[in-house]
Amino acid sequence: MASERLSVVVTRRLPDAVETRMTELFDVRLCPQDGPMERADLVAAMQDADVLVPTITDTIDAAMLGQAGERLKLIANFGAGVDNIDVATARQRGILVSNTPGVLTEDTADMTMALILAVTRRIPEGLSIMQAGRWEGWAPTALLGGRVGGRRLGVLGMGRIGQAVARRAKAFGMQIHYHNRKRLRPETETELEATYWESLDQMVSRMDVITINCPHTPSTFHLMNARRLKLMKPNAVIVNTSRGEVIDENALTRMLRGGEIAGAGLDVYEHGTDVNPRLRELQNVVLLPHMGSATREGRMEMGEKVIINIKTFADGHRPPDLVVPAML
Structure with a gap:
């Protein structure tokens, strides 16, 4: 040959x-x-x-x-x-x-951190105001977001990309938690200052930010289903730069619309380019066109x-x- x-x-x-x-x-x-x-x-x-x-x-x-x-x-x-x-x-x-x-590890981890900041600090809303020429000046209560330092980050999938996200989040002062098929080696956990959760349900219910960094397989399809999404705190946000199929997109949309979840940053979608139109209407959602590795x-x-x-x-x-x- x-x-x-x-x-x-x-x-x-x-x-x-x-x-x-x-x-x-x-x-x-x-x-x-x-x-x-x-x-x-x-x-x-x-x-x-x-x-x-x-x-x-x-x-x-x-x-x-x-x-x-x-x-x-x-x-x-x-x-x-x-x-x-x-x-x-x-x-x-x-x-x-x-x-x-x-x-693509570092590129995707960069975008994950960008989405976390964009959602928690309401960056797209500020950008929209500026582009529309509607800014009337600084105000003490305008566009108040949340500080990421001190928040609990739950990493779902602690492979190469998950670990790269954890390193970035740690530098921002976030507390690192994770769920994975296999627990990391003790030296890696120590380096990342990461806490392992055997129960995904328990981790999800206690996190301020959830980041999806696992592949799409039969076992991860709708891993974040309606039941599990309901475990999230009302002031928590979820970010996905992995595969859209891991999240039940319709359930996520309903909960975001109902104020049961504070926000979401998505770079991937369950049905590819066929994004739920109701998702596009929400102010508390940042949507990107699969740019994580771009x-x-x-x-x-x-x-x-x-x-x-x-x-x-x-x-x-x-x-x-x-x-x-x-x-x-």
């Missing part, structure tokens, strides 16, 4: 430097427009290519994998999450799946990882970022 140039199909526009390097190394078919591929086009690509490079906007399910050609041996996902791909079915069909973990540096590093995974595979070795079902 190393003697031939692999046939690679890329489903979305990538940074110019990444596309140029791919063209140098592989027989690449690039996507001319910056929009998701139609399902039929994805199937056609999977029938012709050795390697498919999809993004999180491309759903690669069992039915599509059943139509893949014999040449397809690697799906090199441009993204850290792989919940858009049926990894188990791919493996059964002899198709490897790789991703791009680690490179830095030039991060996208370049993602592209480099994709190229390394493909090149390593082409050379007859295991891709360094190979995903196996046990990891999910």
Whole structure:
């Protein structure tokens, strides 16, 4: 395989430097427009290519994998999450799946902290007043938010990103608490000054801010459901830069509208771009268009990882970022 140039199909526009390097190394078919591929086009690509490079906007399910050609041996996902791909079915069909973990940790943690500050300090409301030309001057009681220092932060999912958020929040004087599938090592807990909660319910009921930093899996779908959201304190806020499916969006919207939760900062949504319209109307909600990982540096590093995974595979070795079902 190393003697031939692999046939690679890329489903979305990538940074110019990444596309140029791919063209140098592989027989690449690039996507001319910056929009998701139609399902039929994805199937056609999977029938012709050795390697498919999809993004999180491309759903690669069992039915599509059943139509893949014999040449397809690697799906090199441009993204850290792989919940858009049926990894188990791919493996059964002899198709490897790789991703791009680690490179977006700091960028996503930055955005998480930005959302915490934006919600608690009412930054979008102030911005809206200024842009509308409605500011009439400083007042002692205008746009009063809350101080983050001293508040309890509950981190749901203490992996790379969760720990990076905890480090930032600790620097702001927040008290760090967390719930995770596995408890951290004692030295990591000591470094972060983090308190472990075995019971998610108990942690949720005592936090001032909840940040979602766990992946979307069958076990985390609606992990923050209506019952659990009701455990939150009325003056608490929730932030999600992970996966929208972890929160029951309709239940969250109802509780925000009813004043049962003080606010929310969301970068991801349960139904992708189909955001609950009632959520958009709320003053106590900050909504972003999935910007958590959107830095030039991060996208370049993602592209480099994709190229390394493909090149390593082409050379007859295991891709360094190979995903196996046990990891999910």
